[in-house]
Amino acid sequence: MNKSEIISGTANPTPVAVSVSKLEKCYQDAAGGRQILDGLSLEVKGGQMVAITGPSGSGKSTLLNIIALIETADAGFVQLDGQQVADMGEPQTTLFRRRRIGFIYQFFNLIPTLTVYENIVLPLQLNGIADRGRADSLLKSTGLFERKNSYPDLLSGGEQQRVSVVRAIVHQPPIVLADEPTGNLDDESGGAVLDLLRTARDQGAAIIMVTHSETAASVADRRYVLSKGKLNVFSSAQMSLVR
């Protein structure tokens, strides 16, 4: 909060980081159009973690991809950090994605020709951040330091997933989108990943995590189930919809 904001009283201590409303997404397949998102709305403030569960194929990755500016919705609004993404041009979209969003992909998407360390420092390089100290400490806290010179193909699925998590948060983006971030991990590694996400949340990031893990979902401040194209507030009565 700067001085003029304090004087004018305009500062919002918990700004909305992600706001989507009335999202529609339909995919065409051989049988015709399939409505995946159907008027979906969601709001997440900085410092909040939201967990989304839902059956396979319900559209969880599609939703994250739209928020990450990787895919576009057919209709509806996406506002990130208070900006309507529809108003952003291409260079601005790319810069926003690079600087403001950390994305943990369901299937890792590591760059195979770069080592673990090179994958992890890439967001720092792209954002002009010279200090590599955070990369080293995250490698250590996730048990990856010994593997830093390996290429992704030689890592286990769980190791690749941890690299993907570190790469997503190393530049401290204010919006973190995590697609099954603990899906391939044992309890210990999964716990380390959840600790990283919790720390990012406590430092003010807005986190949206798609997960089938009850342990991971229980870390979130709010839980939703994606079903029939909409988000429903999670209640234990909906447990059967989670998987």
Ligand SMILES: Nc1ncnc2c1ncn2[C@@H]1O[C@H](COP(=O)(O)OP(=O)(O)OP(=O)(O)O)[C@@H](O)[C@H]1O
């Ligand atoms: N580019 C595409 N073209 C056509 N159909 C697609 C495309 N991308 C996704 N789909 C379909 O949309 C539906 C939702 O996919 P999505 O990947 O969002 O599901 P999900 O909830 O993440 O599932 P999972 O839990 O298995 O990861 C699926 O039926 C999928 O086949």
Ligand SMILES: [Mg+2]
């Ligand atoms: Mg998915």
